[in-house]
Amino acid sequence: MDLARSFISEEKKPNYPQPLVLAVEDNDDNLMLISYTLESLGCKLICQTDSSSTLLIAKEYQPDLILMDIxxxxxxxxxxxxxLKNEPLTCKIPVIAVTALASPEERERILMAGFDDYISKPYMIEDLEALICKVLGKKLNPEFCFDLQQ
Structure with a gap:
């Protein structure tokens, strides 16, 4: 009987698809930190260490979010x-700047360029997680973002 209840409760759980995130970062340590953060949130990841094919990859894979170094x-x-913002296939994809450029003037310049949000390096993993949860919202399994909301 317990096995039947267990099976039924598993059947009723919603199935959340894993959001796809494209990370464009040339520093291996920063890319590893981003990768760890996205994995902890249940996301799939495409990594790039340079920007040469970012537009092509974004058009082909249509990620739910792009994290990009400046x-x-x-x-x-x-x-x-x-x-990205001038291409019909990618203009709606949110793009977050993940950068060492931290002055208020740089932040304003970056947001005016078309980025949807901004986080400066070095950052706390919790801050990056909260920003990703804010941007991806309902595309994430709520269990992954529950601790961040407390």
Whole structure:
């Protein structure tokens, strides 16, 4: 009987698809931290260490969120977000700047360039988790964000 109840309760649980996040970061340690954070939230991840094919990858995979460094080899994150926001297939994808540029002037410049939000390095994992939960909202399993809301 307990086995039957257990099976029924499992059947009634909603099935949340894993949100897909594209992370564009050229520093391996920062990329590992982002990867750990996204994994703890139940997200799937595509990693890039340069911005050369970010637009193509975003068009092909249609991620739920893009986390992007600003100071990248090749095109800067600001250049890339300009292309993303002007492309019909990617213009609605939220893009968060994850950057060492921390002055109020830089923050304003980054947000004016088209980023949907901003977090400066170094950051606390909890702050990044809270920002991701805010942006992805209902796309995340509520169990993953429950502790952050307390």
């Amino acid at each position: 100071l990248l080899p090749g095109l800067s994150g600001i250049d890339v977000v300009h292309y």
